[in-house]
Amino acid sequence: MIRNIFATAMLSGTALALAGCSTTQSGQDQTRPATMLGxxxxxxxxxxxxxxxxxxxxxxxxxxxxxxxxxxxxxxxxxxxxxxxxxxxxxxxxxxxxxxxxxxxPLVEITGSDYAPLTVAGNGEAMRFEFADDWVGVTYRENERTVLDDSELVFVGYGINAPEKGWNDYAGVDMRGKTAVILVNDPDYEQQGMEGDFNGRAMTYYGRWTYKYEEAARQGAAGALIIHDTYPAAYGWNVVESSWSGPQSFAQTANGNMDETQVNGWIQKPVAERIMQAAGQDLSALSARAKQRGFRAVPLGLTASTSFDNAIRKFxxxxxxxxxxxxxxxxxxxxxxxxxxxxxxxxxxxxxxxxxxxxxxxxxxxxxxxxxxxxxxxxxxxxxxxxxxxxxxxxxxxxxxxxxxxxxxxxxxxxxxxxxxxxxxxxxxxxxxxxxxxxxxxxxxxxxxxxxxxxxxxxxxxxxxxxxxxxxxxxxxxxxxxxxxxxxxxxxxxxxxxxxxxxxxxxxxxxxxxxxxxxxxxxxxxxxxxxxxxxxxxxxxxxxxxxxxxxxxxxxxxxxxxxxxxxxxxxx
CATH class of the missing domain: 3.40.630.10 (Zn peptidases)
Known part of the structure; x- marks a missing residue:
């Protein structure tokens, strides 16, 4: 992974005097001296x-x-x-x-194959989304076959549980057996300044896809699908599709990663919009609600299913x-x-x-x-x-x-x-x-x-x-x-x-x-x-x-x- 478009938390070349008081963390006032070192x-x-x-x-x-x-x-x-x-x-x-x-x-390589479409059903709708074009997904579990069968979809906003910030997108919902639909980045990424619950424009670790999958697993979810949006993700769908296809390596664990979700993946934003429409919701309106403190997860009344085979190699x-x-x-x-x-x-x-x-x-x-x-x-x-x-x-x-x-x-x-x-x-x-x-x-x-x-x-x-x-x-x-x-x-x-x-x-x-x-x-x-x-x-x-x-x-x-x-x- 590289910083593919100039994106940095920078220092002012003259303001960073070599002696002075300390500054706040990244994302705040970066014109103040950042060190006590002389x-x-x-x-x-x-x-x-x-x-x-x-x-x-x-x-x-x-x-x-x-x-x-x-x-x-x-x-x-x-x-x-x-x-x-x-x-x-x-x-x-x-x-x-x-x-x-x-x-x-010690790593384990898991290569998915024979991907079934991601099917979403409910409310009289039956939608079919093709692997690579519409969605990508993998499993971290060491199972030779992955089957997600009629897993209830729940929109969980940004998928964040941050007790120190008084923020919990999973409050009041039991995610066991369900699939979380998650927005990329942090709730305040669109702010112009660096002040906010999650450092304003400056992303925190809560905005990373790695965290979102980790938290969905801790919540007991069967699946986690992040909605791809090029601006907050910082890369296009071509990068997602290329990076999430073919062999994937993970750290070896004693339990074969069985405490992870069954499926971690991404869906294209137009796919998410269709899913929300079928659920009687609007993605833009839900996204706006998800930026607000006190947001509560929204069951969508739809289920998701897919399956694929996995070739497993430890090395x-x-x-x-x-x-x-x-x-x-x-x-x-x-x-x-x-x-x-x-x-x-x-x-x-x-x-x-x-x-x-x-x-x-x-x-x-x-x-x-x-x-x-x-x-x-x-x-x-x-x-x-x-x-x-x-x-x-x-x-x-x-x-x-x-x-x-x-x-x-x-x-x-x-x-x-x-x-x-x-x-x-x-x-x-x-x-x-x-x-x-x-x-x-x-x-x-x-x-x-x-x-x-x-x-x-x-x-x-x-x-x-x-x-x-x-x-x-x-x-x-x-x-x-x-x-x-x-x-x-x-x-x-x-x-x-x-x-x-x-x-x-x-x-x-x-x-x-x-x-x-x-x-x-x-x-x-x-x-x-x-x-x-x-x-x-x-x-x-x-x-x-x-x-x-x-x-x-x-x-x-x-x-x-x-x-x-x-x-x-x-x-x-």
Missing amino acids: DASIPDVAPGTIDLSIMKDVTRTLSSDEFEGRAPGTVGEEKTVSLLIDRFAKAGLQPGNKGSWVQEV QSKNVIGILPGNERPDEYVMHTAHWDHLGRCTPDATGDDICNGAIDNATGTAALVALAEAHADAGPAERSLVFLAVTAEEQGLLGSEYYAANPVFPLSQTVGGVNMDAMFIAGPARDVTVVGGGKSELDAFLTKALLAEGRRATPEPTPEKGYYYRSDHFSFAKRGVPMLYVDGGEDLVTGGVEAGAAVAKAYTESAYHGPNDEYDPNWDWSGALNDLQLFYRLGRMMAMSEAWPNWVEGDEFKEARDVNCANGLGC
Whole structure:
């Protein structure tokens, strides 16, 4: 998953003074200083020696047809892991997992087939919706056949149960055996400002599809169907259809995921409108009601049915871990993360090409790990240890990073912070950068100093409602208290300005993202990506040469977890 259209929670380049009071959490006033760290806490760092040929070579190789789209558990994974181990070793890293280059991640792959239509009946209506065109769905359960039979449909608004906010869309309804019909995003995503029950425009985790399925399962629902709407979802139906077709990987559990719903899926918005009309309801009116505190779920008087077969395969996927040990405080760690996986074989395009190569997403970020590893090794050990973690199964729900964070090789209480790289922006040099989740942690001070050294600036977030901070591998660390930066290429291009940057992002989103067209182009202009890589180098080196332990700002959702980690660790 990438931040496919410039969407960031940004910092004001001049307002983020390196000393000052703390700010509120992401989505609120981002013009106030976000850190208590002083300039003396952050060392000056010389530029690194970045080898662009490494970026090009690794990106080109990983995104070649030979790697078959790098799906976990395939020959593409074997080749990817082998390449990364070889490159990390040549870069001068040491194996990061007690003498091993890998951490095994137990996954189960479930491939649905023979999908029956989704049929909706009741009130004298009998509607039939075709798989892929009208709806998509999978099961997380390890069952060879899935059957949803006459499950009562209940519109549950945004599907949120947030006791701390006094909000419960499931209040008063027993969902056992029923199917939840759910709106995407948060109730206040359309607000212009950042104030509201759910941070106004800035999406919270409650707006993510992952949360909505989790909560439906906790409520005992048999099924959960999210209504796709391009603007609040932040991507078109083509992305949903491509991502939710074919093999799907999930974390292995002791009970075979039997506590999940039978079916998790999406329906097109026109499909939802037809269903609501058949129920004597209006989707627009229901959606407006769902935005209001005190909303109560609406039984629709209709039932849903479908069925499909499942081929089940258990396997061990792999995270790849390399480390450059520190020379003064080797038991303190700075993380660099990127996901090596993509979708593998996917829905064919008009030419019959069915390999989702994932050149931008995320062969570029994986190549950045390799290039940074070599640059840091060339510069010599830092005071703290530098860790380079290439994780699996991000596209399946952050599974590799989640497994690492739940089973850390290096204790989270001794992990200072880090940077995540999920797709480099290949569009030439930019005057700025965009940062997903700015204003949340004291790492902003490191970013500000690095940007000043680079002569660049940060840009305010245009679309915080899309919630990108919850959609890549840094989130697995952040929710456990480890501050992580997620920095993307800027939108104000040196050639063409903001308009040119937006056009490049739009073209990629519409024609290549999660599709067969995300392929390596030998004509790419890498100069902007090289600038971004230099920024990542400075950020990692600054953290590794500092004695500071950055925390989240007061009031941030992740600060409590950091405080607990620090109490149990090195006194950060």
